[in-house]
Amino acid sequence: MLLKRTAAVILLLVVVAFLVSSVCGANTRPIQLELRYTYDISEIFGELKYELRDIYVREYNRKGNLIIESSYDSEERLERNKVYEYDENGNEDEVSLYDGGGNLLSRHVYKYDNQGNRIEENLYESSETLQLKSISTYGDHGDMLQTDYYRSDGKRFSVKTYEYDHKGNKTKEVTRSTLEDDVDYERVDVYVYDDDGNMVEEAMCGLDEHLLLRWVYGYDERGSKVKETCYRGDSVDDIDYGYIYTRNASGNVREHVYYTYKFAFGELQEIPESKSIYEYHYFENDAETE
Numbered sequence: 001m002l003l004k005r006t007a008a009v010i011l012l013l014v015v016v017a018f019l020v021s022s023v024c025g026a027n028t029r030p031i032q033l034e035l036r037y038t039y040d041i042s043e044i045f046g047e048l049k050y051e052l053r054d055i056y057v058r059e060y061n062r063k064g065n066l067i068i069e070s071s072y073d074s075e076e077r078l079e080r081n082k083v084y085e086y087d088e089n090g091n092e093d094e095v096s097l098y099d100g101g102g103n104l105l106s107r108h109v110y111k112y113d114n115q116g117n118r119i120e121e122n123l124y125e126s127s128e129t130l131q132l133k134s135i136s137t138y139g140d141h142g143d144m145l146q147t148d149y150y151r152s153d154g155k156r157f158s159v160k161t162y163e164y165d166h167k168g169n170k171t172k173e174v175t176r177s178t179l180e181d182d183v184d185y186e187r188v189d190v191y192v193y194d195d196d197g198n199m200v201e202e203a204m205c206g207l208d209e210h211l212l213l214r215w216v217y218g219y220d221e222r223g224s225k226v227k228e229t230c231y232r233g234d235s236v237d238d239i240d241y242g243y244i245y246t247r248n249a250s251g252n253v254r255e256h257v258y259y260t261y262k263f264a265f266g267e268l269q270e271i272p273e274s275k276s277i278y279e280y281h282y283f284e285n286d287a288e289t290e
Contacts, residue, residue: 033281034058041272050275054079063090080105091116106131117142143168169193198223213240224251239268253278 035057039050055072069082078100085094095108104126111120115138123132133150149158156178163172170191177185188209192201202215211234218227229242245256258274 031062031283032060033279033283034060035279035281036276037279038274038276040274048272053274065090065092087112089116091118113138115142117144141168143170165193167193167197169197169199194219196223198225220247222251237263237268241273242270252280 035055037055038053040053042049042051052074054074055076057068057070057072058066059068059070061067063086065086066084068084069080070078071080073079080100081098081102083096083098084092085096087093089112091110091112093110093112095110097105097107099105106126107124107128109122109124110118113119117136117138119136119138121132121134122130125131130152132152134147135150136147137145139145143164144162146162147160148156149160150156158175158177160173160175162170162174165171172191173189175187175189184207186207188205190203190205191199194200196219198217198219200217200219202217203211204213206212212232214231214234216229216231217225220226224245224247226245226247227242228245230240231238232240239261241258241260243256243258246254248254255275255277257272258276260271260273262269262271
């Protein structure tokens with residue numbers, strides 16, 4: 001069957017994960033592997049054809065923390081590795097990105113206050129030179145109020161502010177430039193929620209809140225997202241692309257399909273562009289469980 005994983009790849013990933021865990025200790029031993037296979041879709045003589053584009057792997061440890069994200073190309077060659085580290089409180093304090101050869105590409109270092117709020121982020125490039133810094137402040141209820149962004153020379157170049165409703169849902173995010181030659185830059189993101197607290201609409205606006213993009217989300221009875229549609233305007237005719245998610249009995253995504261849309265012969269056509277299939281593997285005492 002065409003849409004089927006390569007068993008050899010799974011076996012290799014599992015063996016490597018456990019070899020690494022035996023060296024690093026039980027806290028880094030993966031107990032869950034999440035795999036995503038993405039296929040490009042083309043239509044030939046009315047029949048859909050699927051071609052593997054890439055493989056994406058997530059590994060979680062016994063504490064439920066994501067520890068490694070890996071991406072492979074269609075030939076099963078490692079392209080990127082993202083490694084996550086955590087402090088004694090379980091806060092993600094460092095994320096390092098490596099290429100397929102193990103060379104460091106970038107590193108994010110995070111700092112937290114006594115309440116566990118992330119207050120600082122530092123981005124270093126491969127040479128360990130500071131590239132970007134951000135500092136966030138919070139209100140009495142733990143809501144993030146403002147984030148200031150600084151260049152490597154210490155000069156602030158952007159500021160982001162946030163607004164919330166009475167339920168604590170973020171309703172607005174405003175990004176402005178603080179540079180003298182770019183004072184007209186502004187981006188406003190607006191969020192709308194249903195009665196259950198699910199985000200049902202997100203709008204990205206430019207200067208004077210001119211609408212640029214709009215996303216509409218749909219959910220199943222469990223509150224899990226099953227549909228995402230992007231529009232380039234207010235009208236339904238401005239539809240641009242979308243995702244449809246299928247979930248398993250546990251609520252995890254089983255597959256998602258990416259669609260684009262176009263009008264032809266007076267009708268809106270939905271065109272499948274790619275399909276991603278997900279697999280979940282769980283381990284206990286070095287053995288896979290159901």
